[in-house]
Every structure is written in C-alpha cells, then in structure tokens.
Amino acid sequence: MARVALPHDAKAGPTKPEVRSVTLGKLELGPADHFVEVGSCTGAVTVEAARRAGRVTALERKPERLETTRKNLAANDVGDVELIDGEAPEGLPDDADALFLGGSRNYGAVLDHAAETGVDRIVMNVSRLEVAGDAVRAFRERDLFEEIVQVQVSTGYELAGATSFDSNNPVYVVVGGAA
Structure with missing residues (x-):
C-alpha cells in the first residue's frame, strides 16, 4: 500500500497511519x-x-483545513473527491455507505442523519475517554453500536545505539452502522 504524503499542515494532528489502518479495516x-x-x-x-x-x-x-485537504489530495495524486465546505449534518449526502467521524463536534446529529439514511458502516475516532463513553451511548441510543476498540501505538526511535519507544495517546475507535 502506498504511503500517504501530508506536506501541508492543518494545525491539527492527522490520524496516525496505524490508527487509519484500523479505521479503514x-x-x-x-x-x-x-x-x-x-x-x-x-x-x-x-x-x-x-x-x-x-x-x-x-x-x-x-475553510483553511478544507484547503489543506485539497492540497494533500493533490500531493497524493488523488482526484475525483467531492469536497464540501460546511458543517455536519447539513452538508452530508443521503446516500453514504460508509461514514467516518474524525472529530466529536455535532456527532449526535451526524449519527441521527446516519441512522435515518441507513449508513451501513460508521467509525468514529475519539481521543478523550469521556467523549468515547458518550459516543458509545450515542451509538447505542440510535441502535448503531457494534464495538469499541482502543488503539495504542508506540513508535520506535534510536536512543544511545538501541531502540526505545515513544507512545502516542490511545485512540478509541467506535464502530457501528445501521442494521
């Protein structure tokens, strides 16, 4: 699989490659x-x-993050992606098969939309424990919940001629979909 190049910064940490692998899986x-x-x-x-x-x-x-998305898509030779400058759930299409929520803003309304439109597969990544618990409850209330997975990644680096590890904060991957 080709790596993702992110030469343009959005002033926010991108979802780490290992977390993206779990999310996309x-x-x-x-x-x-x-x-x-x-x-x-x-x-x-x-x-x-x-x-x-x-x-x-x-x-x-x-808008500045949308422009960053646009630039990073171009840097990876990815075209034919519809980019929408807007707030969810208003800008969401009604025909999604799979939905990813990378943040926690308005997620209840987004989940309502997903339940109403019958989205098969929904994944929400959360880095804060309290939000993860609230998200699981929100998925359950809408009969969307399947599982939650905690992903903890540590990355090796050289230290005094040997390998040590820097650990990233855990990410909670909340998984579900319309029945």
Missing part, C-alpha cells in the same frame, strides 16, 4: 461504496479511502 471499503468523511482536516483518511472506495465525499467546516 473496520469500514471495509470497496469499489461500489460511497465513503463520507466528516472533518477531513489534513485529508489523510480521505486519501486512503479514495484508494478503496468508488466515490468519496469529504466535509470540513473550516
């Missing part, structure tokens, strides 16, 4: 799928989804 994207990302930020997830899904829509409420 849970979404099980295929060439017939319409993938929608809420909060595209750097575009890292959008780039990888565009390599798998037949149709991709990325929604971002901050």
